[in-house]
Amino acid sequence: MCLNLLFRFQAANGLPCRGKVLNLDNMNPNVRRVEYAVRGAIVQRALQIDKELKEGVKKPFTEVIKANIGDAHAMGQKPITFLRQVLALCAYPDLLDDNKFPDDSKQRARRILEACGGHSIGAYSSSQGIECIRQDVARYIEKRDDGISSDPDNIYLATGASDAIVTMLKLLVCGKGRDRTGVMISIPQYPLYSAALADLAAVQINYYLDEDKCWSLDIAELKRAVTAARQHCNPRVICIINPGNPTGQVQSRQCIEDVIRFAKEEHLFLMADEVYQDNVYAEGCKFHSFKRVLFEMGPEYSTTVEMASFHSTSKCYMGECGFRGGYMEVINMDPEVKAQLTKLVSVRLCPPVPGQALLDLVVNPPQPDEPSYDKFMKERTAVLAALAEKAGLTEQIFNTVPGITCNPVQGAMYTFPRITLPQKAIDKAEGQVPDMFYCMKLLEEEGICLVPGSGFGQREGTFHFRMTILPPTEKLKFVLQKISDFHIRFTQEFS
């Protein structure tokens, strides 16, 4: 700060002013507080190592395996043919005359193009998203929820679910000091939430998932967290990620009911991050949408609890992260606030139209009587079956390693195992968080990039990492073996 004041003094007195207009001291302090571990220091270092390898620097490995992020295609998963055929047709409609494309892909492309300005995906769409796509999303939700109605006017397409989540949080934040909006997030959490809250200068209220009970959510813990928070802020929002990221748990119907009851009692807006809704692997586990449970609880709840649910084209079987497609459905939102939401999203004009088109195909996939159906189902099933296999494999292998404990990966695409670190390693880490020290050493020695548990939050004194289960099965086995060996070596080195 001092330096900056000095420069201002110099400027005011006509002295040469050498300070930057924009520097670390005078930039937006909220932005400085933002942290996003999934692409943090460790990923920067991984990219550097990649470059060093390309420049011929010798390492104990030949490639960096980036298991830090849920990026299916980067891990070798092939795009679903039907989705890409329709996208190509939308991009270059001359192909509509080409015999190579099945009729249903052409019919889908024509329908999307007809809904675009000038029949081009290069036109802006309406800010809320193309109307016929919002209708398809609503029908998809109705089908998913066994007929509970969904209104296309409550659907907002977005630039990935991240965009919708940040927009929703932005609407909700107000107040100063003790009146500042508090937002309840799980620990461990997906760091988009903590980053957005730092950016918005909202108060983050942590509630802890129970690692000993497979990362389940306990209402007593929610009550503890909200009661403590009321001393210093105004809790207004509860965020739930189900299936869990980074923790991979799938919530029971009972638990969802309890959360809804809690949200109503405590007068909280409910944000349900359900981007992994098609990624459920464990036997006996099933995805229950918050909306469906809300409506099945009867009008006392279904007409009062305010809620937003988020979905994305980046996960599930398609893994189309690069297209940045997604949507949110808002329920029981004050119509005046909805008008404000619509106004707010209009400033950015519209979500990317190719991502909207892709979303349309995801919510409206080939039907059994259509020519693309068999291939589509085969590809879809193969991806989901492989994920299920890899989820089981991951849990199984990690749990054979002394000092690693791993809950079942019931859903989503990550494992978040707990690692026991020797005291000497904790001492040795010095400035660094111990699990960052661990992950950095793993990266340098084995070329495997994970995210330290501290980037997601964890109970004090415990250490974890997040790893995606996305690498192809053989490569995943290799990665699991390498991490296991490293863990044993690390433990010995610091014992």
Add this chain to the structure above:
Amino acid sequence: MCLNLLFRFQAANGLPCRGKVLNLDNMNPNVRRVEYAVRGAIVQRALQIDKELKEGVKKPFTEVIKANIGDAHAMGQKPITFLRQVLALCAYPDLLDDNKFPDDSKQRARRILEACGGHSIGAYSSSQGIECIRQDVARYIEKRDDGISSDPDNIYLATGASDAIVTMLKLLVCGKGRDRTGVMISIPQYPLYSAALADLAAVQINYYLDEDKCWSLDIAELKRAVTAARQHCNPRVICIINPGNPTGQVQSRQCIEDVIRFAKEEHLFLMADEVYQDNVYAEGCKFHSFKRVLFEMGPEYSTTVEMASFHSTSKCYMGECGFRGGYMEVINMDPEVKAQLTKLVSVRLCPPVPGQALLDLVVNPPQPDEPSYDKFMKERTAVLAALAEKAGLTEQIFNTVPGITCNPVQGAMYTFPRITLPQKAIDKAEGQVPDMFYCMKLLEEEGICLVPGSGFGQREGTFHFRMTILPPTEKLKFVLQKISDFHIRFTQEFS
């Protein structure tokens, strides 16, 4: 506010609480202050009328012509073949074996795919954008600026220029009360700026363009504005739109030099919105990039003035708005701030990859020795020639109407004519801003959707509207005639 307090009291005392968690009184007050006229009330009404027409409601017209927004494809402009061929190849690489596609389009697609994770545009890219595309952008800038060097590390790809502009403003905003960051914007302005400043609770500092001198920028006016603003905030940023939106002027080299000198003297960060850099029509006018002028002014300026320049795939000859592609180049930015910027953009993971691919083609178009060159140049030239013709036509026709005065459309895609409104009309408008009253009446009677000048800002007591010049020539003539007739009728009605 009272109602909200009452609900809180009820909740605290266990009384039934019927208030919404989120309502107009307790939502983010900054969001409430956001306004975005380009998609405001008049566009909502236009969409309604569209629906009414489809439902068979009789109107004095058969379609609504949306001249409110620079949306080229929606106005019938055809996509450029080369761009769409490469995008289709990227979306569905099986087409790389297809003879229908020229070799250079395949070569471009292969290069982009090789730079993508898993060779798929469905993978996340690095948050700053794909490296080889940033290299192409840097080379494009170097060519544009006759060899002045550009560093790919200073290029940030974005979800359209809007995204980059908001991100840059967000970095710059800090302080409370009289220390709050002030941002100088032109009046008339593109309302993304006022909207972003409201959202960030920054102070908007208006400087007025000189309508009598073809919307030129006068340094004395900049000095007046910044001096007045220093009484109540901390001016740190000046935003310039060149070529101008909504005003269509193209700045002279001299003017740009003056602005740069002013920014240095006043210790301001310079934001140059140059998304219309290829849209220059008037004889004697030429686009001069701020960066080039900065560097030609010598090291006293080129090593000190901090700057960001913005570009987009949505305008120029391609008009690919739906893809949300764009970039910014930052110059002389503090390396620590750059690291913060990189961190901030990483929270949203990456800009849409199809938009990045499109940007790559725009900055690296077919070369004279490549098979797509002739067709590409023919299409590009046709679009730009038609725009130049329509720019002339618009000025010419409007200036024949008593009560409409129109500066030449030197560049960009809009005209912002001044309209004289009879006092009776101003009185009649009552609650409404008079130019909104005028535009609404035009919409209801003629089915033409314009944006009232008040949405962009204008000197008190003057009235304008913004209209794009994008409709096809014959339709544009029709629109110009309809507006002219309406203006005369409106003037008579209220005289």
